[in-house]
Amino acid sequence: MNISRRFFMKTSAVAVGGAVSAKAGTAKAESRSRAPADPFGCLVDLTQCVGCRKCEQACNEVNHLPEPKVAFDDSRVLDCKRRPDQNAFTVVNRYYPGKKDEQNRLIPAYAKIQCMHCQDPACVSACIVGALTKQENGAVIYDKSKCIGCRYCMVACPFGIPAYEYDQPFTPEVRKCTYCFERISKEGGKPGCASVCPVEAITFGKRDTVLALAKDKIKKDPGRYINKVYGEEEVGGASWMYISEHPFEKLGFLTLPKKPLPTLPETIQHTMFKFLWAPITLFAALAGGMWVFNRRQMTGEDISEERGADNE
Amino acid sequence: MSNHAQPRPINSPFWTPGVFVMLAFMAAAAPFILARYIKGLGFVTNLTDIYPWGLWIGVDVASGVALAAGGFTTAALAHIFGRHHYEAVTRPALLTAMLGYTFVAVGLFVDIGRSWAIWKPAIFWQPNSVLFEVAMCVMIYLTVLYIEFFPIVAERFRGRFPMVDSLDKIINKLMWVFIILGVVLSCMHQSGLGSLMLIAPTKLHPLWYTPILPLLFLTSAISLGYPMVVVETIIATSSLKLDREMDVLGPLTRITLLLLGIYGGLKIGDMLVRGTYVYLWDGSAQSFAFMTEMLLGVIIPWCMLWIPKVRKTPGLLFTAAAMVVGGVVLNRINVFIVGYQPPFAQHSYYPAIGEILVTVGLVATIMFLYRLAVTFLPVLSARRKEA
Helix, strand or coil, X not given: CHHHHHHHHXXXXXXXXXXXXXXXXXXXXXXXXXXXXXXXXXXXXCCCCCCCCHHHHHHHHHCCCCCCXXXXXXXXXXXXXXCCECCECXXXXXXXXXCECCCCCECCEEEEECCCCECCCHHHHHCCCCCEEECCCCCEXXXXXXXXXXXXXHHHCCCCCCEECCXXXXXXXXXXXXXXHHHHHCCCCCCHHHHHCCCCCEEEXXXXXXXXXXXXHXXXXXXXXXXXXXXXXXXXXXXXXXXXXXXXXXXXXXXXXXXCCCHHHHHHHHHHHHHHHHHHHHHHHHHHHHHHHHHHHXXXXXXXXXXXXXXX | CCCCCCCCCCCCCCCCHHHHHHHHHHHHHHHHHHHHHHHCHHHHCCCCCCCCXXXXXXXXXXXXXXXXXXXXXXXXXXXXCXXXXXXXXXXXXXXXXXXXXXXXXXXXXXXXXXXXHCCHXXXXXXXXXXXXXXXXXXXXXXXXXHHHHHHHHHHHCCCCCHHHHHHHHHHHHHHHHHHHHHXXXXXXHHHHHHHHHHHCCCCECCCCCCCCHHHHHHHHHHHHHXXXXXXXXXXXXXXXXXXXXXXXXXXXXXXXXXXXXXXXXHHHHHHHHHCHHXXXXXXXXXXXXXXXXXXXXXXXXXXXXXXHHHHHCHHHHHHHHHHHHHHHHHHHHHHHHXXXXXXXXXXXXXXCHHHHHHXXXXXXXXXXXXXXXXXXXXXXXXXXXXX
C-alpha cells in the first residue's frame, strides 16, 4: 500500500505539471486524526445480551420514530437478519455461532447494531457540505438544513449504517443513530438504549473508561471472552465497542482495516491542493507552453506539416 | 488548413426522422422524472440503503464527465500546444463538453434528494470531502465552458447586438485564460472523480480499488478525449452528409496510441504490483467485467490503432474509437456499480426501468441539442460532401 501510494504521488505529480520537487516528503504529510480527545463510549457485553429488544423500543420512543409493524415483544423478527433503517436506528439480530446446550440445542447469541460513531468517521469526511459532524462528546450527528441528499455518506460508511428516506420527494433525510446527542449533552444523561437495558449489557461512560473496563473484563475472565474489543481499533476506533465470547465474524461483525478510512483520500487531496500548488503549477506550465508553442508558430515554423507523416 | 471551410451553420432541414426518435426518448423519460419529484427516488429507482448510488451516478455523472473530455483535450492540442490544424474539431468538441457537463448537472439535479439545495456546497465548504472538490471544479468548469462557447454564439449574431459584440471582444482577449483554466479544472476533477471511491476500500472490488484510482481516471479521461471526437465527428458528418474530415481524425488517433498506451500500462502495472490478477480467473461477474473493460476497451482498440489502414478507413477508425469510448464508460460503470460490493447486500443492484429511461432520455436530449446547435450556430467546419 505504502509503495503504491508513493508511486501514485510521484506519477501524479509528473502528470500534473511536473513539479516533482515539492513531493519529497509526502509520505509524512499524511492527514492526521481529528478524533475528539475525550469522547463518550458505549461498551456492549454481548455475553449478557438476551435479545429482549428493549433497547430497540427505547430508541423508538426517545427518537419519536413511527410504531413498528411488529411489536417489540414479538421475538419472531429475530428469525431474519435486519439492518437499521430510516425508522429504526438500532436493531438486535440473533445468531447461532455453534455452541450447544446439554440437550444438544444451539445456543443463540445476540448482537445489537447501530451507528458506531467512529472516531474518524468516513461519512463526515465524505459529506460534501459538512452536514455530518463528529462532536467533541463523540456523537456523529446530522444537520438536515445543510444536506443535499447526495448519499455519499452512505457509500463511505464501512458499517453500512446511514439510511435514507427514499419515499420523500423533496426533503429526504439521512437517518441513523444520533447517540442520543441531546440526552448525553446533559449532565448524567445516557443514550436511550443504554439507560433501559434490563441486563445492563450496555455500559455508557467516557470511552477510555469503558475501554479499560472491557479489557479488565477480558483479563479477569478469559474463559468467558475472546481476547478482542471490537471497535477499539476498527477503522481507527469507534465510540461503540463490543466484547463477546464468540468470534465477531460469527455475529455479523465485519473485519475492517485499522486505519481510519479518510486517511488516504484526504492525504491525496490535501497534498495536491495545499495552497492550490498543483493547479497553479499546471496553469503556469500550460501558459508557458502556450506562449512558446504559439510564438514558435508565429515565427514561421509550420507545425501543421508534422501531420503529413500520417497522411502517406 | 485549406481543406476546411470556416465553421458555419449547417443549413440542413432540422426535422429529420432521427430528431423525432430523440424526441420520443425524451418524452419517455419525462413521466419518470416527474414521478421522482412526486413520489421520491425510491419510486422510480432500485436504489437502497445498501446501494445508494446507481445508474444515474455511474453513467449520467461519472461517464458523462469522462465523455466530455474531448473538450479540454482538443483545446489543449489546438490552442495550447499550437497544433492549429486540429481547430476544425475544437468547436464540436467544445459543444459536446458543454452539453455533456450541463447534463451532468441535470442528472445530479434528478439524483440528489434535495434538488433545491444543489447550490449549498458553494456556501457550506467541506474541503476534506473529495465530492466537494469535484463539485466545485464541475461548477466552475461549466461556467468556463459557457464562456468559451460564447464567441460562437456571438459570431452568429455579429453586428446585431452591440452589447454582445463588446462582451465578445473582452472574452476573446481573455480567452487564453479560460482555455488553460478549462484544462486545469478538467485535470482536477477528472482525477477527483476517481478519488471518490478511495473512501470505500472495503466496498470496491480489489480489481478496481487502488490508491492510483485518481491517476487512472485522469489518464483514461485524457486518452478518451480524441476517440470521443472521432466518434462524434463521424456520427455527425455521416448523419449530416458532410465530408468525414479523416485528415484530422487519423492523426488525432495516432496521439491516442501514446495516451491509451500510458493508461493501459498503468492499469496493467497496477494490477501486477497489487497482485490482483488472482481475481481475473475466479469466474465472477466482476472478473468478466474487468476483462471486458481491458480487452475490448483498451487492448484490442490499441492494437487496431497501430494499423495505418484502420486510421484511414472511417468505418474501422470509428469501430476502434467507439471501443475506447465504450471501455472508459464500462470502467466508470465498473467502479461505481459492478465493482461496488457492499456488505449486507441481499442481492446486487440492477437499474430500474425508470432509471434506464431517464438516462436514455438525457442522452437523447444531448444529441437533440447538439443537432439544434450545429444547425443554427457556426460549429462544424466540414465541407458538404459532393454528391
